[in-house]
Every structure is written in C-alpha cells, then in structure tokens.
Amino acid sequence: MSGNTKMLSPGQQPAKELSHQQKQYGFLFCLSRSLLRLFSEKYAMQGERPLDPVIYIGHHQNTKGAIRLMAWLDNPVRLWMLSVFFDKKSCFDHYSHYTLTERKGLNKANARALAAIYTAYVPRLAKSMRAIPVYRNSIRAMNVTIKDSVEALCSGESILLFPDIDYTSESGSIGELYTGFINIDKHYYAQKGEHIRFVPLVANLATKKIIYGNASVIRDGESFIEEKKRVIAELQNEMNKEETSEAVF
Numbered sequence: 001m002s003g004n005t006k007m008l009s010p011g012q013q014p015a016k017e018l019s020h021q022q023k024q025y026g027f028l029f030c031l032s033r034s035l036l037r038l039f040s041e042k043y044a045m046q047g048e049r050p051l052d053p054v055i056y057i058g059h060h061q062n063t064k065g066a067i068r069l070m071a072w073l074d075n076p077v078r079l080w081m082l083s084v085f086f087d088k089k090s091c092f093d094h095y096s097h098y099t100l101t102e103r104k105g106l107n108k109a110n111a112r113a114l115a116a117i118y119t120a121y122v123p124r125l126a127k128s129m130r131a132i133p134v135y136r137n138s139i140r141a142m143n144v145t146i147k148d149s150v151e152a153l154c155s156g157e158s159i160l161l162f163p164d165i166d167y168t169s170e171s172g173s174i175g176e177l178y179t180g181f182i183n184i185d186k187h188y189y190a191q192k193g194e195h196i197r198f199v200p201l202v203a204n205l206a207t208k209k210i211i212y213g214n215a216s217v218i219r220d221g222e223s224f225i226e227e228k229k230r231v232i233a234e235l236q237n238e239m240n241k242e243e244t245s246e247a248v249f
Contacts, residue, residue, distance in 0.1 A: 024076050024157075026128030036071045043072035043203060047212030053153045054215065055184065056201040057235050059174045059243065060162035068203035069160065070129070072210055078152045080145070080161035080181075081131035085122050092119040103168070132159065142180065150187045153196060159184075160201065172205070174239045182228045185218045195220075200235050202242040213238040 056077060059065040070079065084090040095115035100106045106114065126133075132148050135141030149159055163178040188196045200213030216234040218227045 024130055026130070028124055028128035030128075032125060032128075033071055036067070040071065041208055043068060043208050043210050045072075045074050045212075046207075046209040049075055049212060050158070050197065050199060050215075052197075053156055053158050054197045054199045055149075055153070055181070056158060056160040056199050057177075057239070058160060058162045058201050059203075059239060060164040060167040062168045062170045064170065065203055066162055069201060069210065072203070073160075073201070074210075075158070077158045077160040078149070079129060079131040080134050080149075080159065081126050083133040083135045083141075085126050086131075086133050088119050088123055091123050092116065095119065146184055146187060149184050150191065153184070153188055154191055172243050174236055174243070177232055177236060179228050179232055182218070182231060186224070189218075198231055198235060200238045200242065202239055204243060211242045213242055 056069075058069050066079075082094075084094040092115050095118050096108070096111045100111035100114055101108065104111075132145060132152065134145050152159060161181055163181055164174060165176045165178055169175060182198075185196050188194075195218045197215040197217050199215045200211075202211045202213060203209075204211055214234075216231040216238075218224070218231060
C-alpha cells in the first residue's frame, strides 16, 4: 500500500467524517440493516480501514456475501446493483420470469405473488442505500455505470462491487471474476492523476470477521491489459486466502 494512504484502525472513528457519510443512507436501508443485525450473527471488523476512496471487491456467494457485508461493514459504500432492481416493472419481471421460476423452480402463480412482495421493497431499498445501477445490455450503458462510479469516487465515496462470474455459487472460494470494473481506474486517473486502489473485502464464516485485505493497484508504465490480469489474480488470491483462514485470532 502507498505510504500516503490514510488508514483507520479498528475501533477508531473520525466522528465528523463518518457522521456526515452515514447520512447518505436512507431510512429504509438503515431500518433493514438494524433488523438484520438483530437476527443474525455479528461480524467484527479486522484490519485497517482506508479513509481515502477505494473500490472494495466482495464475494457474492448467491447474495449471502453481499448481505453480510452490507449488514456489518463499518463504513458507508456505494453498492453496485443490477439496474433491473431500481424499476418496479423490470424488478417484477426479473423475479417472476427468472429468479423465482428458472432458478428457484416456483410455479408461475406463486412466483408472481412472491415477486409482487419483493417488488414493493427492493427498488425502494436500492434507492435508500444509494446503490449504483449496473447496466449490462450494452457497452454504452455500462459506461454510465463507470461514469457514476468515478463521480462517486472523486467525491470521496467508496464503492463495493461483486464481480463473480458464477454469482450463484455458494462456495467458500471465489472463482473467475469479470474484469471490466478495472477500467474505472483509467477514468479515475484521468480526473485525479492517481490510481484507485482495489481492496478485497471478505466476510469470513469461520472467524465471524469482515477482513480488509491487501490492496492492488494498477502500475504506471506497464501494459494495462497485463495489469488487469495481475490485479484480478491478486484479488482472487487475497480473497481466497482470507476466506479459508481459520479462527485463530
């Protein structure tokens, strides 16, 4: 990590900065998180939290990893979330025609009934947590996601995303990752004159800790294509190391 990077040890909280950032979450998300914390196992933080904006990389694990991190992460982030969850119609169609039927095997009537319940909640939650919509239907649409992400980073906000190709896998080890999110670095560098750091964030089931892993950064003077491969490999190795570690702390 860079020697100029601001870090925060567990237990420390910059009161003014954190209280300002906490206001970014809406009431519905804060209420949902409080209820989730009340009825789920507690995760403690381990490692030094970056104070500068970073891109956190998580392990999706069929939504379970995302829920654990959003429930227990000790600092606000802008979550990457599929664009269909921001609009009621597309959200309903996604649940009723894909998630609940093709993936969960429900019949159409039950799928539509349950999808209606999800649709009343999920789009509101996405907006309450100030998630960033991820558009997958075209390169031009994906550029909107990158633009929104760079704006968030340049304003001092960190981003959390889950680039698992097989996002339905519940394996403890992370598999292949999409690489397109690394392109954010080019746009961030163009505006800030420095590279963004990619920080693995692991919810370890054995230790019940959320672990800040070692950051990876694009290096100057190297092929960007090769640097993308290196960063992805480092993130995979770091996350698998932390996820499979035993409770020895």
